Amino acid sequence: MEKEYRMNFNIFARISVALFVMPIIIIGAISAFDKDQTVSKDENRTLKQKPEFSVISLVSGDLTKDFDEYYADTFPNRSGFMKINKKINAFFSQRATGSDNIVIINRDNDENDFKGEALTEK
Amino acid sequence: MVFSSLTFIYIFLPICFILYYSASSIKMKNIVLLSMSLFFYAWGEPRWIVVLLLSSYVEYLGGLRIDKYKGTWKAKASLIASVVISLSILVIFKYFDFFASTVNSVFKTDIGLLRLGLPIGISFYTFQTITYSVDVYRGRAKVQKSFADLLLYTCMFPQLIAGPIVRYVDIDEQIRDRKVNIKDASYGVTRFLIGLSKKALLANFAGQIVKELIAGDLNKLSVLGAWIGIIGYSFQIYFDFSGYSDMAIGLGHMFGFKYVENFNYPYISKSISEFWKRWHISLTTFFREYVYIPLGGNRKNHALNLLIVWFLTGMWHGASWNFIIWGLYYFVFIMLENLFLRKLLNKIPRVFSRLYTLLVVIVGWVFFYFEDIGKLKQMLSIMFGFGGIPFSNVTDFAYFSNRLFFFIIAIIACTPVARYVKELLYKFSEKSLRCESLVDITNIIFNLILLILCTSALVGSSYNPFLYFRF
Incomplete structure (x- = not known):
């Protein structure tokens, strides 16, 4: 069973709690008052906008789901966090062998899979 | 609402901390937790909050009757009634369509499907409420006279949607009195x-x-x-x-x-x-x-x-x-x-x-x-x-x-x-x-x-x- 190790000193326990609570309060406050981005240049797409309230969307649960997506899309310093996330994925996906073979996999399992559209020169 | 969402971590949780630690008494803290938990549930499933309230209220009434008629057949009848009603709610939402389509395919019948959808966490909170009634009947748990406190036990947001399945006896004292040290x-x-x-x-x-x-x-x-x-x-x-x-x-x-x-x-x-x-x-x-x-x-x-x-x-x-x-x-x-x-x-x-x-x-x-x-x-x-x-x-x-x-x-x-x-x-x-x-x-x-x-x-x-x- 997981043994519940506690901090040795109250002062460090306080700092630990403060360094969790303060960032979430401060970032939460910033996210409420900062100006929303509308476009993501890195992803080349329009970001979700604040959903409009309606009783139907509230009852169906669409309003809250749309709000979650909007909040994630307009999160403060989103592009900075996205860069870290790319590094996390790259770390998990790094090649374990020294082979230079390149394999293109298309399983048709993902809607984002490459579908084979031709590239045309302008 | 899900824990692994930015909305939960950066909006819900800070507000919950501020309100909870601003409340002076345990009663106020419980009111804050209950309100926030209902909001937490309604965020994902606003339609089904009624089912959550109904299931909790059935067990609340069951608990009161079991306590009132302790030692008589009426206590056992109350226990059976409350457990049967709670399980019926679960069966209607989760299993009715499965049973109906199985019967339809085996016996070539045409029982209509309800297609109600599944209220989030229903399997978890139904089992939790059942532990309350059974433990009150067994004399392991004290009856809860306050519906708000029993509802807090059922719908406390940390364990509402995917457990752990907390038994009422394990949490009863903590609802009445608890302290947080740093x-x-x-x-x-x-x-x-x-x-x-x-x-x-x-x-x-x-x-x-x-x-x-x-x-x-x-x-x-x-x-x-x-x-x-x-x-x-x-x-x-x-x-x-x-x-x-x-x-x-x-x-x-x-x-x-x-x-x-x-x-x-x-x-x-x-x-x-x-x-x-x-x-x-x-x-x-x-x-x-x-x-x-x-x-x-x-x-x-x-x-x-x-x-x-x-x-x-x-x-x-x-x-x-x-x-x-x-x-x-x-x-x-x-x-x-x-x-x-x-x-x-x-x-x-x-x-x-x-x-x-x-x-x-x-x-x-x-x-x-x-x-x-x-x-x-x-x-x-x-x-x-x-x-x-x-x-x-x-x-x-x-x-x-x-x-x-x-x-x-x-x-x-x-x-x-x-x-x-x-x-x-x-x-x-x-x-x-x-x-x-x-x-x-x-x-x-x-x-x-x-x-x-x-x-x-x-x-x-x-x-x-x-x-x-x-x-």
């Missing part, structure tokens, strides 16, 4: 962040592997690809569910509640019986205390009692035949272990008993994952190389070698290695005050890094609910 709160923060990392960093990555390999067409899979896919799912479901439990326990500590542990490194078990003492402990405890022992336990009709428990365990996970097969699959292995296998497993080297357990559990996840019986059969035949399926192909090998790092990290995270490191650190910290400080500072830095990594993973991913939400 070391408990700090432990809660660490535990919450560990759980969040399991979900946001490991389970979601494993989920991507599952999606890419076994969620779609299985025809292109080799034996290796099928095993990587289902091992990926074994990681996903463990990190997803145990991560949720860690977050629930951590949040509980931040608000002064001590919840039961729900996981204890299940993948290192040396038998299937041991696995079920380490996996979803609160569900196993529920079935042992409220079904298996009342049926007679191992005193009479042992095999039949086990069969009922494992049938119900399968059913609890979902209204589909694959879950029932999954439950019965474990019944077979537990019976075999009871008959002769346990003696053999105790004699052979641990590594082999662990490999046996892992093999049974991983194959078991195939039954759990595939609701389509045709695909389930196809997956099993690919995994065991039937029908001339190649062992490997260039795509599956490349896929595996590109994710080997993840698999190594996931394997380590399933074992108690981190716990041993922590034990060593705390032993080291006993040497001097400076060492104690160093360990505390390491803990703080570790938490901060996890918060940044998890936030990044959540910003970079789309909506990703927990797997156990649908149960």
